[in-house]
Amino acid sequence: MTSEQDNTQVKTREEIRRQRLEAEANQEQKPKRRKRIRIRLIPIWLRLLIIAILIALSAVAGLIVGYGVIGDGEPYDVLKKSTWQHIVDLVEKD
Numbered sequence: 001m002t003s004e005q006d007n008t009q010v011k012t013r014e015e016i017r018r019q020r021l022e023a024e025a026n027q028e029q030k031p032k033r034r035k036r037i038r039i040r041l042i043p044i045w046l047r048l049l050i051i052a053i054l055i056a057l058s059a060v061a062g063l064i065v066g067y068g069v070i071g072d073g074e075p076y077d078v079l080k081k082s083t084w085q086h087i088v089d090l091v092e093k094d
Contacts, residue, residue, distance in 0.1 A: 042050075060079075067083075068075025077083050 063078045064075045067073050067078035
């Protein structure tokens with residue numbers, strides 16, 4: 001039998017099963033990859049803390065810009081307690 005005859009010859013079900021079993025056996029012999037454990041550089045709890053700090057800094061920066069530039073006041077007066085007490089008094093005014 002030549003290779004040309006093998007290609008044209010119809011394979012039986014048993015031959016197909018045998019080839020499939022051989023292929024599965026070859027796959028089992030390959031070393032399985034171990035699952036890689038990921039070690040985070042920055043833990044999740046620290047990421048959340050950093051995000052909270054960045055949000056707070058953004059809010060303070062927005063207050064300074066809004067009060068100082070848009071509101072024509074002294075920018076760092078927004079950080080004083082007396083300014084906020086005045087704002088609360090205006091809001092709660094009867």
